[in-house]
Amino acid sequence: MIKDLLAVIDDADRAQSFLNSVVTLSQSHDAVLEVAALTPAPMAMPAMAPFGELYVPEWVLMGDDAANVERTRSHLAAAGSTADVFGLHNEVGWLAGDLKRSRQVADLIVLGARETWTTPWLRRRVAETLIRASGTPLLLLPEGQNLAPVRKAILGWKPGPEATRAMHVLAHLAQPGATIDVITVGTTLGSCEKEKDSHAEVKRHLTRHGFAAEGHWIVNDERIEADTLTLYAQETQADLLVIGGFAHSRIRDIILGGTTRDLIERQDLPVLIVG
Secondary structure (H helix, E strand, O other): OOOEEEEEEOOOOOOHHHHHHHHHHHHHOOOEEEEEEEEEOOEOOHHHOOOOEOOOOHHHHHHHHHHHHHHHHHHHHHOOOOOEEEEEEEOOOOHHHHHHHHOOOOOEEEEOOHHHOOOHHHHHHHHHHHHHHOOOOEEEOOOOOOOOOOOEEEEEOOOOHHHHHHHHHHHHHOOOOOEEEEEEEEOOHHHHHOOHHHHHHHHHHHHHOOOEEEEEEEEOOOOOHHHHHHHHHHHOOOOEEEEEOOOOOHHHHHHHOOHHHHHHHOOOOOEEEEO
């Protein structure tokens, strides 16, 4: 049950279509909506973030923050919402931490696509910080899309606490009787079959909750895992792709990358990531 939504943006005008989507989402669930409007200090070029910041006095940045909040309220009002809006302003490298410390408790935190952010680096930093530290599921919405009633979902499965938490969140979010495909991707059949017992356990749990659960192994050594999961979700016309976020150490993800980071960057369909 979704009754408390937190949406995060960095530019009210650029995020207008996303704000329309989250208003529709909150209204469809009769949920309370809050919006965090982040205002980073000016940069020579947003693509250079977190480098290239320009100094401005605090009172100027406070004014930019207030203007961003006011534009956000105006767009929400045009969409028929009286959602609460709060602003945060700081150097771009600190804003994600400010958000984590100030507001992070909700049923879902929602971010729009890269195109709805002026500073894509800040969006990625916010997403990674909240997945790792907030304990609240993060919903990523593609541009111009919303979260439909979840009648078909894909659960990307690798045994671990993050994947288990993702399974429980999905069980609360999916429609009664929904079809849930439990997918493990590997580069060899042997690497997939190692998860045979955990697959059976997950399917048994979801079946007891009334879902039509199926398990599949996908062997693919040509595409990265995020691409494989996304392609499968699109081909099966899934409403939602769900994964546990950052199952590996932060250092490993920074050096080698990972499925969580790849899905944060792409977004071809609604994606729910649970840390």
